[in-house]
Amino acid sequence: MRAIVMDHYGPPEVLHLVEADLPEPGPGEVLVRMRASSVNPYDWHLLTGEPKLFRPTFGGLRRPKNPNLGADLSGVVEEIGEAVTGFAPGDEVFGQVAAGAFADFAVAAESILARKPPSLSHEEAAALPLAGFTALQGLRDHGGASKGHRAVINGASGGVGHLAVQIAKHLGCEVTGVCSTPNVDLVRSLGADRVIDYTTDDFTAEPDRYDLIFDLVGNRSVREIRRALAPGGTYVASHGQPEHRWLGPILFLARMFVTKLFTRQRLTTFVARLSAADLDILGEMTAAGTLRPVVDRSFPLEQVPDAFRHLETWHARGKVVITF
Numbered sequence: 576m577r578a579i580v581m582d583h584y585g586p587p588e589v590l591h592l593v594e595a596d597l598p599e600p601g602p603g604e605v606l607v608r609m610r611a612s613s614v615n616p617y618d619w620h621l622l623t624g625e626p627k628l629f630r631p632t633f634g635g636l637r638r639p640k641n642p643n644l645g646a647d648l649s650g651v652v653e654e655i656g657e658a659v660t661g662f663a664p665g666d667e668v669f670g671q672v673a674a675g676a677f678a679d680f681a682v683a684a685e686s687i688l689a690r691k692p693p694s695l696s697h698e699e700a701a702a703l704p705l706a707g708f709t710a711l712q713g714l715r716d717h718g719g720a721s722k723g724h725r726a727v728i729n730g731a732s733g734g735v736g737h738l739a740v741q742i743a744k745h746l747g748c749e750v751t752g753v754c755s756t757p758n759v760d761l762v763r764s765l766g767a768d769r770v771i772d773y774t775t776d777d778f779t780a781e782p783d784r785y786d787l788i789f790d791l792v793g794n795r796s797v798r799e800i801r802r803a804l805a806p807g808g809t810y811v812a813s814h815g816q817p818e819h820r821w822l823g824p825i826l827f828l829a830r831m832f833v834t835k836l837f838t839r840q841r842l843t844t845f846v847a848r849l850s851a852a853d854l855d856i857l858g859e860m861t862a863a864g865t866l867r868p869v870v871d872r873s874f875p876l877e878q879v880p881d882a883f884r885h886l887e888t889w890h891a892r893g894k895v896v897i898t899f
Contacts, residue, residue, distance in 0.1 A: 592879075644675075733891065793812065
């Protein structure tokens with residue numbers, strides 16, 4: 576089978592296409608014939624090894640121990656391992672793996688797969704898992720989003736942001752989306768009650784105060800964020816691009832955690848966790864028509880380096896998808 580691998584950390588040029596052995600599913604695992612995957616900042620961090628301070632968590636200081644990339648997957652069950660009861664060959668599924676989805680076949684645990692909603696294409700389904708977990712858990716679990724809350728999504732047209740706008744509306748929030756000029760109409764079409772073009776207006780400089788700010792960009796200081804936050808409001812940081820090649824967002828987070836000691840406002844960050852229950856929720860929302868992934872561009876497997884170059888602009892509208 577074909578697979579994208581990397582021998583060392585670096586720019587997209589270090590990625591190359593190879594012929595690899597077909598993986599075999601173990602007990603409780605499923606072999607999926609890939610139809611689509613997507614590119615995430617998570618994959619970009621594993622590719623570049625940045626921030627460098629976190630390389631031990633990537634699997635290696637000098638080079639990655641796992642040469643494979645790709646977390647999101649959508650495809651067709653090819654083979655099932657021992658004790659798998661929920662799926663059979665031919666079933667269309669989607670979900671997430673730690674790595675290895677940039678290949679013709681991928682092995683995934685049965686527990687982190689769900690049936691692909693018939694209303695979604697494989698490209699749309701592959702755009703949903705990791706970004707959807709981040710949006711859902713950031714708003715619901717860490718932001719406490721609920722009916723009547725005034726919420727800002729900073730980075731509302733991006734891979735996570737465009738899903739967050741829709742999920743926040745589903746949770747009953749009055750949503751303000753912040754994006755650039757070309758994306759205003761897109762964010763409005765996703766259901767945002769108000770859209771702010773950050774190239775002409777600064778949401779932190781306005782008199783409005785918000786119950787929740789979900790920040791997917793990190794382009795405002797802690798002081799500016801607090802100015803836009805209601806006295807008892809919550810700020811949730813989930814920045815995809817690093818602030819510093821060695822330290823990443825640590826300096827920003829340090830300022831945030833020091834500040835939170837002296838305010839009633841809640842300032843927090845998180846890392847999305849893989850959740851079978853949340854995968855089902857995301858699937859149910861798409862089936863009900865309340866959530867729809869937006870695909871910015873699709874690239875074939877052999878053009879994964881180009882997909883990363885497009886991601887590196889940090890201005891993709893929705894998700895960047897890989898097709899097979």
